[in-house]
Amino acid sequence: MPKPEKITVVDKVKKYLEESNAFFITDYTGLNVEDITLLRKNLREHSVKYLVAKNTLMRIAAKDAGFENIIEFLSGQTAIAFGVDDPAVPAKILYDSFKDIEKPVIKAFVLDKDLYQGSDIVRLAELPSREVLLARLIGAIESPIQSTLGSIDGLMQELVATVDALAKAKG
Numbered sequence: 702m703p704k705p706e707k708i709t710v711v712d713k714v715k716k717y718l719e720e721s722n723a724f725f726i727t728d729y730t731g732l733n734v735e736d737i738t739l740l741r742k743n744l745r746e747h748s749v750k751y752l753v754a755k756n757t758l759m760r761i762a763a764k765d766a767g768f769e770n771i772i773e774f775l776s777g778q779t780a781i782a783f784g785v786d787d788p789a790v791p792a793k794i795l796y797d798s799f800k801d802i803e804k805p806v807i808k809a810f811v812l813d814k815d816l817y818q819g820s821d822i823v824r825l826a827e828l829p830s831r832e833v834l835l836a837r838l839i840g841a842i843e844s845p846i847q848s849t850l851g852s853i854d855g856l857m858q859e860l861v862a863t864v865d866a867l868a869k870a871k872g
Contacts, residue, residue: 710754714762717750717781723788723812725795725822726771727805729753730778740798740805744782749791753780770816774808787831788812796826 718724729737744751756775763771784791795807807819817825829837 707758710758711762711765714752714754714759714781715766717752717783718762718766718768721783721785723784723791723810725782725784725791725810726774726808726819727780727782727795728777728808729780729805732802732804736798736802736804740794743794743798744791747790747794748785749794750783751780752783768811771809771811779808780805789825789828789830792822792825792828796822 732740741751756777756779759775759779759781760772763769763775782791782795792810795805799805799807807822809819810817810822810825812825828834
């Protein structure tokens with residue numbers, strides 16, 4: 702009979718796997734206390750959970766959640782970062798940490814149920830944030846409208862000036 706603590710961990714990992722739109726399997730070997738504390742702080746500030754658990758428990762949770770494809774990556778010193786909102790946020794934080802100190806190593810990540818190799822994180826990490834993309838979209842939509850309004854305004858001013866000039870000429 703499994704211990705209640707182990708059942709709780711499996712349930713927790715399974716819940717995170719099911720609720721996350723992206724999660725990142727990392728190897729944190731070689732991270733000192735200061736580095737891992739800073740990494741956890743950065744992830745926590747952006748509502749990203751970073752969970753360390755026994756690989757056997759994570760394998761059970763992955764299988765129960767339907768993510769058998771990640772089981773091969775659950776070996777060694779493994780932690781998983783779970784992103785709920787914007788998948789680019791945890792990718793950027795992990796990638797920036799890796800660029801600075803070459804740790805943690807991203808073994809693989811899952812984005813919308815698709816498995817990617819850790820090296821693919823560069824493409825995801827370099828994407829602009831959701832807010833920036835939305836601002837660009839709004840700008841692209843707004844720009845032609847502003848141009849049209851500016852042209853109409855210019856024509857109206859020209860018409861008013863012409864009518865005013867005619868009124869003065871006849872007046």
